[in-house]
Amino acid sequence: MSKETGSRLPLSGYTILDLSVMTAGPVGTMLLGDMGADVIKVEEPARGDLARDLGNQFVHGESVQFMSQNRNKRSLRLDLKSPQGHDVFLRMAQTADVIVENFRPGTVDRLGIGYEAVRAINPRIIYASASAFGQTGPYAAWPANDPIVQAVAGLMDMTGEPEGLPVRLGAPLPDFGAAAMMALGITAALLHRERTGAGQRLDTSLLGASLFSTIPRDGEAIRSGKAPSRLGSGHPTMVPYRNYQGSDGKYFFAACFTEKFWRNLCQVLNRADLLTDARFIDNTRRTENREQLDAILEEIFATQPASHWVQVLSQADVPSAAVQDYHTALTADLQIKHIGAVLHLDHPVAGPLTNLANPINFHGSPTQVRHPPPVLGQHSAEVLRQFGFSQEEIDGLTSQGVVRGSRLDDAAVHDEAKGR
Structure with missing residues (x-):
């Protein structure tokens, strides 16, 4: 001892x-x-x-x-x-x-x-x-x-x-x-x-x-019979869920992993039409049509700096965060401190x-x-x-x-x- x-x-x-x-x-x-x-x-x-x-x-x-x-x-x-x-x-x-x-x-x-x-x-x-x-x-x-x-x-x-x-x-x-x-x-x-x-x-x-x-990728891979595709910052089974670029060239991540967050996103962007669009009516459809939805969102997000979108989305109860470098995270991030x-x-x-x-x-x-x-x-x-x-x-x-x-x-x- x-x-x-x-x-x-x-x-x-x-x-x-x-x-x-x-x-x-x-x-x-x-x-x-x-x-x-x-x-x-x-x-x-x-x-x-x-x-x-x-x-x-x-x-x-x-x-x-x-x-x-x-x-x-x-x-x-x-x-x-x-x-x-x-x-x-x-x-x-x-x-x-x-x-x-x-x-x-x-x-x-x-x-x-x-x-x-x-x-x-x-x-x-x-x-x-x-x-x-x-x-x-x-x-x-x-x-x-x-x-x-x-x-x-x-x-x-x-x-x-x-x-x-x-x-x-x-x-x-x-x-x-x-x-x-x-x-x-x-x-x-x-x-x-x-x-x-x-x-x-x-x-x-x-x-x-x-x-x-890798949980839950294991179940998805076995059930589908194929390996997950490389999607950059994206997600194989949830959309929208990736990095987006603001007008200042900086990136932020938006994660709509529930229908509530998707509705909040559409409302804060003044795009209620997306909620009734058959291509995006639920997460399964959004995943199938991710390229079309991403093109719409990329155009919107390119109109304001990344920091603007992080503030707007967070206030609307949409999970989001600026993509910051590791040194900044360790030395300046308020929550990490x-x-x-x-x-x-x-x-x-x-x-x-x-x-x-x-x-x-x-x-x-x-x-x-x-x-x-x-x-x-x-x-x-x-x-x-x-x-x-x-x-x-x-x-x-x-x-x-x-x-x-x-x-x-x-x-x-x-x-x-x-x-x-």
Whole structure:
């Protein structure tokens, strides 16, 4: 069990050994860390999590990508490939509550730290795996990441303009879907253990999470016998439901997903005739005749700026919003500021940084940021002491290179951080 404070948090007292790298696993464990779990990020000693070297944005050598998805964790640099490192991990696993990994299937078993090895010494363990395609099957061993899964799941094929090429989603939806499902599975498994005393293994995949995220496209595709067409910002079964352009060249989205909203739109546009037009009499007809209706609406919307239409439609109770860029959304949108979606943290090396907040609001036990994203190996000795290792043992493991500290141990880095 964790020795951390913060007992009012939902997952306080649970310890997670986090072996995961990149995005899906780390985001899932970050969600759990926000809720109070003591997440110990076990990293290979040379470079750590692969995300520490990815991308092209670094602050004083710290990866922006890594820092976005690893708060509320402590970092332990441990060589799992060495016999001593293997023994250290299993000793920690004896009292841990959860282990998370997202390596290729079979990797943890080859290291001797898979579910069966841990269960033999800790039958109450919750062992969670997240992989690209699942633990077994014809694709299980394929090298893959988020866009590869988007391609296999059909997400890429249904995204883009009608006459254009398949397009990768702008955000890594498979990664985040798997992260959320894994976090949900772990919390449910912990509840099951509280009731029964039994641990268990669970696994999820980016592929499974991606397919699940396509609801209700699944039913439509099976029933129609064909894949959804690429419709740009449009919708396969609802019209009008897409981006439109104002006279200023800017875009806004209008979403008439009920007949009430369609009636409100026609009334505010002073086009009551459209309500009785046989081509548009209901959503089925509008979908069949989307090109004719869109041509009418495009002509109307081209007469005023996008901001005018957003105001007019919103006041008429028609769902609409300006299409704003991501930077504007994060830094200037009033509602995003109001809900506290952007956190401001202080990193020991990178200095001030922003993170996206946990989107779950616990009114009785709100989430907390107890640790900024860790520097590689920042908490190695601290974590081992927590698990009962003596200073002599820690010194021995460190001298053998099985365990390593962080660059914060270097006084020059301390000085750089203080003087930034």
